[in-house]
Every structure is written in C-alpha cells, then in structure tokens.
Amino acid sequence: MTSHTLGVEISCDGPDEQTDCPDSAAVHARFGSLSARQVRADGRKDGWTVRRAPGRLRDVCPGCRANTQPAV
Numbered sequence: 688m689t690s691h692t693l694g695v696e697i698s699c700d701g702p703d704e705q706t707d708c709p710d711s712a713a714v715h716a717r718f719g720s721l722s723a724r725q726v727r728a729d730g731r732k733d734g735w736t737v738r739r740a741p742g743r744l745r746d747v748c749p750g751c752r753a754n755t756q757p758a759v
C-alpha cells in the first residue's frame with residue numbers, strides 16, 4: 688500500500704534564477720512534517736540551504752549548492 692503524505696513540497700530553485708535544477712530535486716519530508724517550515728528543517732539535515740531572495744525564499748538542494756558555492 689502506498690500512502691501519500693499531504694503537505695508542502697519544497698523543490699529546488701537552484702542553481703540560479705535562470706537555470707532549473709538539473710535533478711529537479713525535492714526535499715524528502717520526514718513523517719509528520721507538514722508545514723513549509725518543518726519540511727525546510729528536514730531539508731537542512733540533508734544539506735539543503737535556504738537563501739533569501741527579494742519577496743521570497745529560494746530553496747537550494749545539495750547538488751546545486753555545490754555548483755554555486757566554492758568548495759570549502
């Protein structure tokens with residue numbers, strides 16, 4: 688049996704404004720995470736980052752983050 692969790696889906700906005708995410712990545716939300724805030728918290732555990740952009744937030748998956756930030 689397959690169940691589909693109702694809630695928000697956070698998908699990748701990276702790597703930049705003009706380019707779609709090559710992986711079309713989305714956060715794998717934990718059970719019980721329903722709000723955008725909760726799902727973003729899940730994403731951070733997987734290496735996602737949230738960037739402030741004018742008027743909204745941009746969610747960036749680990750793959751795009753690696754493409755847009757210099758390696759540390």
Ligand SMILES: [Zn+2]
Nearest residue numbers: 699708748751
């Ligand atoms: Zn991405």
